[in-house]
Amino acid sequence: MTSRHRSSMLPALCTERLALSAFTEDDAAELHELFADPRTHTIGSGPFTAFAQTSRWIANRMATQRDHGLCWYALRRIDTGQLIGNCGLFAGRTGYAEPEIGYLIAEGHRGVGYAAEATAAVLRHCHAVGLWRVWAGIRPRNTASRRVAETAGMSFDHVEVDERGELMFYAIDLAPATDALSA
Numbered sequence: 001m002t003s004r005h006r007s008s009m010l011p012a013l014c015t016e017r018l019a020l021s022a023f024t025e026d027d028a029a030e031l032h033e034l035f036a037d038p039r040t041h042t043i044g045s046g047p048f049t050a051f052a053q054t055s056r057w058i059a060n061r062m063a064t065q066r067d068h069g070l071c072w073y074a075l076r077r078i079d080t081g082q083l084i085g086n087c088g089l090f091a092g093r094t095g096y097a098e099p100e101i102g103y104l105i106a107e108g109h110r111g112v113g114y115a116a117e118a119t120a121a122v123l124r125h126c127h128a129v130g131l132w133r134v135w136a137g138i139r140p141r142n143t144a145s146r147r148v149a150e151t152a153g154m155s156f157d158h159v160e161v162d163e164r165g166e167l168m169f170y171a172i173d174l175a176p177a178t179d180a181l182s183a
């Protein structure tokens with residue numbers, strides 16, 4: 001079923017150093033290198049032990065794009081073409097109309113601003129396609145991710161508790177100012 005609040009994101013975006021492209025099955029082998037690496041895939045059900053887990057992950061993202069217009073992008077360095085991470089949107093715990101943003105950068109490429117660059121581009125694009133509130137659910141101990149959210153202009157909103165403990169929810173309001181709407 002497609003979503004009522006459908007915003008169709010573009011399948012490709014670009015930043016100064018990164019090419020962002022919606023994942024396809026062609027990315028599976030490279031993405032699996034990241035997802036199978038315990039130093040990189042430290043969240044959710046990572047690290048993946050089977051290639052089928054990465055294939056399924058991509059298939060789920062492609063279905064979300066097809067049915068709900070939300071994209072999850074492969075991040076490639078423009079200078080080398082290398083896949084160095086991912087960033088995108090999913091319904092998560094907040095739903096398709098106010099989705100969650102997620103990101104992951106390969107361990108050897110951290111600390112040089114790639115996550116900040118990608119999240120800024122994705123959030124700018126959210127504003128452009130009318131996704132006016134975006135969330136990030138982050139474990140309290142994940143200082144790096146909290147800092148990425150804050151750098152992107154997101155603010156702490158509330159805490160929820162699930163089976164794995166506390167989850168801090170950050171949000172950003174991307175709606176145009178009311179006077180801009182009425183101008």
Ligand SMILES: CC(C)(COP(=O)(O)OP(=O)(O)OC[C@H]1O[C@@H](n2cnc3c(N)ncnc32)[C@H](O)[C@@H]1OP(=O)(O)O)[C@@H](O)C(=O)NCCC(=O)NCCS
Pocket residue numbers: 040042043102103104105106109110111112113114115116117137138139142143144145147148151
């Ligand atoms: C979170 C993650 C994506 C950050 O990627 P990154 O490319 O290294 O982040 P950036 O270089 O863009 O840094 C953005 C900001 O976070 C800060 N930061 C990055 N890593 C940090 C760390 N380990 N501790 C404290 N601050 C950190 C940077 O200093 C920068 O802050 P600034 O704006 O004040 O300069 C990366 O650590 C990662 O992939 N972690 C595993 C996956 C994950 O946790 N995803 C989020 C799930 S909620």
